[in-house]
Amino acid sequence: MGYINYRKIEKKWNIKWNDDNVYKVHPDSTKKKFYCIDMFPYPSGSGLHVGHPLGYIATDITCRYKRLKGYNVLHAMGFDSFGLPAEQFAIETGQNPKKTTEENICNFNSQISRMGLCIDKSREIRTSDKEYYKWTQWIFIKLFNSWYDTEKNQARDIKDLILCFEKGGSFGINAAKDNNAADFSANDWTNFSELEKSEILMQYRLTYLSYATVNWCPKLGTVLANDEVINGVSERGGHPVEKRKMKQWMMRITAYADRLLSNLNSLDWPESLKETQKNWIGKSQGIVINFNIDNSSETIDIYTSKPETIFGVTFLCISPEHPSLQSFITNENKLKVNEYVEKTSKDSELERVSNLNQISGIFTGKYAINPANNQKIPIWIGNYVLSSYGTGVVMGVPSEDARDSELAKKYDLNFIDVLDKNTNKIINSNFLNGMSTYQANESICQYLCNLKIGKKKTNFKLRDAIFGRQRYWGEPIPIYYEDGIPKAIKESELPLELPEINNYLPTKDGTPPLGRAKEWLYKGKFKYELTTMPSWAASTWYFLRYMSPNNENHLVNSEDSSYWDQVDLYIGGSEHATGHLLYSRFWNLFLYDIGVISFAEPFKKIINQGMLQGRSSFIYRIKGENTFVSSELKNNYDVQKLHVDIKYINSDDSLNIKEFKTWRNENKDSKFIYDGKHFYCDWTIEKMSKSKYNVVNPDDIIQQFGSDVFRIYEMFLGPIQQSKPWMLNGIEGVSKFINKLWRLFYNDKGELIVSHNAATHHELHILHTMLQKVASDIDRFSYNTAISAMMICVNELTAIKCHSTHILKDLLIAVSPFAVYISQELWQQALKQNDYIVDQSYPEIKDQYLDIKVITYPITINGKLKLHMDFDSQDDNETIKQKTISEEKIKRLIKNQEIKKFIHVPGKIINIVI
Secondary structure (H helix, E strand, O other), X not given: OOOOOHHHHHHHHHHHHHHOOOOOOOOOOOOOEEEEEEOOOOOOOOXXXXXXXXXXXXHHHHHHHHHHOOOEEEEOOOEOOOOHXXXXXXXXXXXXXXHHHHHHHHHHHHHHHHOOOOOOHHHOOEOOOHHHHHHHHHHHHHHHOEEEEOOOOEEEEHHHHHHHHHHHOOOOOOEOOOOOOOOOOHHHHHHOOHHHHHHHHHOOEOEEEEEEEEEEEOOOOEEEOHHHEEOOEEOOOOOEOEEEEEEEEEEOHHHHHHHHHHHHHHOEOOHXXXXXXXXXXXXXXXXXXXXXXXXXXXXXEEEEOOHHHHHHOOEEEEOOXXXXXXXXXXXXXXXXXXXXXXXXXXXXXXXXXXXHHHOOEEEEEEEEEOOOOOOEEEEEEEXXXXXXXXXXXXXXXXXXXXHHHHHXXXXXXXXXXXXXXXXXXXXXXXXXXXXXXXXXXXXXXXXXXXXXXXXXXXXOOOOOEEOOEOOOOOOEOOEEEEOOEEEEOOHHHOOOOOXXXXXXXXXXXXXXXXXXXXXXXXXXXEEEOOOEOOOHHHHOOHHHHOOOOOOOOOOOOHHHXXXXXXXXXXXXXXXXXXXXXXXXXXXXXXXXXXXXXXXXXXXXXXXXXXXXXXXXXXXXXXXXXXXXXXXXHHHHOOEEEEEEOHHHEOOOOEEOHHHHOOOOHHHOOOEEEOOOOOOEOEEEEEEOXXXXXXXXXXXXXXXXXXXXXXXXXXXXXXOOOOOEEOOOOOHHHHHHHHHHHHHOOEOOOOOEOOEOOOOOHHHHHHHHHHHHHHHHHHHOOOHHHHHHHHHHHHHHHHHOOOOEHHHHHHHHHHHOOOOHHHHHHHHHHOOOOOOOHHHOOOOOOOHHHOOOOEEEEEEEEOOEEEEEEXXXXXXXXXXXXXXXXXXXXXXXXXXXXXXXXXXXXXXXXXXXXX
């Protein structure tokens, strides 16, 4: 076994681990539990690139280590298998997304298997499986049948609310509800029609129907989330997106805003991640102020957290989507204002608020009266004002707000200073002059409230989540319509299965794709809801299903959830901060409120892995021609810079022209301008992405170097939290490390060279120094430095030719979380152990071997190793010499021969020349 046949070894152990269910786990009250997951992967057609496994390998190492430390470890993997990419592929190819999704999952599973991940495959879940989405629908129904009691601060059954309405109407009920919800008496409730009662309850339900301004993509025929829109076009396909008001299913996440905010303090998450969520929730204390419209009985409400700046207001600014916008526009201004509003609707909210240079506005023609000083101020519409924040209207204070200032400068509006820049105290504000901002805030609030033109209010930036999507490949919403009233189907009737259709586009009249399923009716006569759930619905709660993946009667078994409890470690990208992680916390809190689970927060600790960046290559094409120019000549021509697939690039950054011509049809007849022998391309380091043609397939690396080398190299590139470029420069060093490890057990001829010699103090010092460092580093998630410690250990053991099983056995156990295949193979073949190394215990770290009080020297005679001897680290050269030549074995070997030279290299070796 001189040559490591890693392909044979990997195949062998994958089969054995799978056959013996080595990673299958059950609750065990005799053991401490450790629950660890990776962020839910979407099984794309392109499969994994080398950036994806970064988190998977990190969790795998920690899970294996925790198992060695005696924990009962739950580590599962599933697939977020609903979503727009599969549906778009179905539209383009006519294939059922169910078929393509299954193929993609098979490919993903194959890739994951090759990496040796310790996953309990019996717990695998797929969100497009009806037995899974049955429970996503169940959660929807529970939300639909619940309201939020702000006095008790928890969700309650909608039946309790109906009883309150029957007894005393809506008066005195503290509930999260729509802003426009009107009060009514018990008598009113009794006399309302069933449709009216339904509409009132919609104003309180935790999932409800309401009109909302959405990102509508006509080409895709669906609503898109804000993060799916970039620069006014869809992230997928680059199609134009417009703002449109549509009736949508919504989730009342705002009811949980305070708890979502306060609970962050108890979580072991990166501070940047918690800060992102705090800013997204955006809690502020302020006041709603009522401004009168000049020469009108109408009024307009604004919300501000800085009422002390009211004396610096020189205009009001309204959101282009404000529901009462038209009433604030004069007739002569309507045409140009509506043109402006139409144009603005094509921009995403992120674009509108993040770029000061893009701020724009238009005058409505009307004026408001500032209640603090009775001055007349113009009413404008501004693209930086969002209808989703406050009342959709802001006070324009150019002297204190950068966005207000940009609008004022652009359109020559007035500036009035509010603060003295030297003293930071209020000026130009009548009775507030000389006050600090805090004092002025309190005083003006009280003043406006006393006049009954102001009302204190706590506000959140967080908005209710749009839930419905005009797509096919998603969970059917379990709602049917009877006489125009939306009703939930019975829980016993779940799952509501996705019907088969032959075309995945919306119908000609704009009805969602499910409208093509003509016979798809509740009880054969009532129409179902035709929108489907968004892709985030299923990924919001999947970690709970891992606990009870096959339970037919409960979303999660109570004993399972009590045992596994919170997720102890969650590794994934920071891009999910305001989407998946926020929605997961919301649904988890709701399930906690209704008694399904016993823990309020789902994820105890989160680590955001860095991004593995790719090396992208660029080629230059002369504009309007099918001619390419070598990079050193690009300045001589008018060229376009284009990404080129890295598989056509040689190691010296030259282009393989022959292969490049086969890439696309239009390349066949391309011309190339270059001097000398080579056509060169430029390169840069950027995000690894299929669209940038810089993706590296892990299968290729594993095929060449083996899975253990791939695993270790990914972790060795740098700290898990940092982004770094994928370069193969150092992978040979990792490969040498694996080979050196192997050579501690086998020589170059493949002969087993392990011994059962007692370990020396020096060998034990090398081992235990490594054991301590590896354990400490894994606990700190510093995987790269743990690898360095293992490399140092193997190098030192190699140098002193240590082959003792007393050392190598513990060495293999420590290495096994990283090099899973080689360690198992050596465990069985070289050490003759018949069990699995993952079932062992991490070696006890003994303090007596950590402090170098004893130094073990190899003793050679005429350069040939004869034995090892221990010496006190304080011994001087003469003491070491006398102890050596007095050793009985040395005396026998030397006999009466003269010692010509005694060579002592401190800390290294002793050689006696005779």
